[in-house]
Amino acid sequence: MNYKFYFFVIGLFSSFFYCQVGINTTDPTATLDVNGNTRIRTALVLPVTESANKIMAFDSNNLVNTIDLNRIFSNSPNGQTIIKGLGGAGFSVLPLSLLTGWQKVSFPVLEIDEGLNFNTTNQEFTAPKTGIYNLYFFLEMASLSSASTLGAGIFKVDGTTGVTSLLSEESFLNISVLGINVSSPIRKTLTIVKLNAGDKIVFGMKAPLLDIGLFANSKASFTIWRIK
Structure with a gap:
């Protein structure tokens, strides 16, 4: 054999x-x-049952693996958190005081809410996971009263203690010349903050009570983006 x-x-x-x-x-x-x-030299064609939103990348062992981009940017707590809220003609404030002189802003429209982490009933964002968040708030008034302070502020409500703190604000006095208001009608503020899972973010407006009826045609918007 x-x-x-x-x-x-x-x-x-x-x-x-x-x-x-x-x-x-x-x-x-x-x-x-x-x-x-x-x-x-030829395009990689995925099976029709596979998602086309994939890339090939090296892992720690220098092996090529596919990465599903849908998973990275999914709505799960492990995915990205991206939110954009708008306030147009329906922009208003809630009868809830955040800190002295500040009222909680209400946004009637959410243009983006990846993760469904913004509660439109109480107008609060709840951090789904611990991370670094980019926060932005924009306010534009249709009319202003002189000799009054207008402000836009970003607030954090601690998820454990419930304590409210002001993270960032832009506030200044409206100025008039010869009876004409010459102040900018815009207030905006931006900050980056570390949030723990369960912490809440709310947006506030500072204005005398008599001025609150001045924003029938005013605008407000905010964005929240978890960057890490």
């Missing part, structure tokens, strides 16, 4: 069912191990 032929056949079938191919290497450690640059 030709034992050499016998072992050759076994080796051939073994390599057929399980083999590793090395290019520019004699010791492949993956099904296809390329030691050098790679060029793909």
Whole structure:
């Protein structure tokens, strides 16, 4: 019996069912191990059941794996948090005082809410996970009263203690010249803050009570973006 032929056949079938191919290497450690640059001359076509929103990237072992971008930017707590709220003709304030002189702003429209973390009933954002958040608040009044202070502020409500603190604000006095208000009708503020899961963010407006009826045609908007 030709034992050499016998072992050759076994080796051939073994390599057929399980083999590793090395290019520019004699010791492949993956099904296809390329030691050098790679060029793909034709487009990679995914099966129709697969998502097209995928990329190929190297992992910590220098192996190529696919990454599903839908998973990265999903609505789950592990995905991104992106929210944009708008207040047009329906912009108003709630009868809730945040701190002395500040009223909570109500936004009738959410243009974006990736993650559904903004409660439109109490107008509060709840951080779904601990991270670094970018917060922006814009306020534009249709009319102003002189000799009064107008402000836009971003507030944090601690998820454990319930304590409210002012994170960022832009407030200044309206000024009039010869009876004409010359102050800018815009207030805006921006901050980056670390939030723990369960912390809340609300937006506030500072204005005398008599001025609150002045924003029938005013505008307000905010954005929240978890950056890390």
